[in-house]
Amino acid sequence: MQEFFMDYGLWLLVGLLVIIALVFLLSGRRKAEQPIEPAVSAEAAPPPAPVPFVDPIIAAPVAAASVVAEPVVVEPVAPAEPVVEPVVEAPEPAPAAPAPAPVEPAPAPVAVVPAVAVVADGEDDLLRLKGVGPKLKALLIDLGITRYAQIAAWNDADIATIDAKLGSFKGRPVRDQWVDQAKYLAAGDIAGFEAKYGKV
Known part of the structure; x- marks a missing residue:
């Protein structure tokens, strides 16, 4: 036990x-949960006057009867003026440049054969020109070209016209410098010709 x-x-x-x-x-x-009452001093303010009890059921009709609703005056509002945005004018387009006049095509070159000077003593020997052989000489004579002076007087248009008629010999007048050679031979400057183009 x-x-x-x-x-x-x-x-x-x-x-x-x-x-x-x-x-x-x-x-x-439990003591902590109880409110702590402040110490009352001798000079403390008197407690507030008790509020009389008013029964809400009885007081409601009295309060409603004492309230007078005043009419609400609504002033008319002037209609708002429409907002007009300024019109921005687009700048006028610059006047278009006048259309260029239609370009008319240049007329086709007319075959110009230099005039053949009729000389009593006959034709020049075109075989003396470098680059001209018997066939080309015969073709030039058929085109009316028989003198050095004629070839020496050719301009670019004349050369283009003759060159177009030379067939397989096309390009020879410019390549072989016929105009320059003919100037020497037409002037009778054989020495100048031979110095530049070789022996005649």
């Missing part, structure tokens, strides 16, 4: 201490 109290008495003691601690904690919490 003594052992029973020794074993369980210790546990009972511990349980009793826990219960006491809980009681103190709970009582301390």
Whole structure:
């Protein structure tokens, strides 16, 4: 029996201490939740006058009867003037340049054969021109070209006209410089011709 109290008495003691601690904690919490009243001084202001109790059911009709609704005067509002945005005129386009007059195509060149000077003593020897052989000489004679002076007087248009008629010999008057050669030969400057183009 003594052992029973020794074993369980210790546990009972511990349980009793826990219960006491809980009681103190709970009582301390209740005190903390209660509002603290301030100390009243002797010179404190008197408490406010009690407000008389008014029954809301009885007071409502009285309050409603005492309120007089005044008519609300609404002043007419003038209609807003429409906002007119300024009209921005687009700049006038610059006058278009007058259309150029249609270009008429140049008339086709007329075949101009230099006039053949009729000389009593006959034709010049066209074979003396470098680049002119028997066939080309015969073709030039058929075109009416028989004198050095005629070739020496050619301009670019004359050369183009004759060159177009030379067939397979086309390009020879410019390449072989017939006009320059003919100037030497027409003037009788054989030395100048030979110095530039070789022996006649």
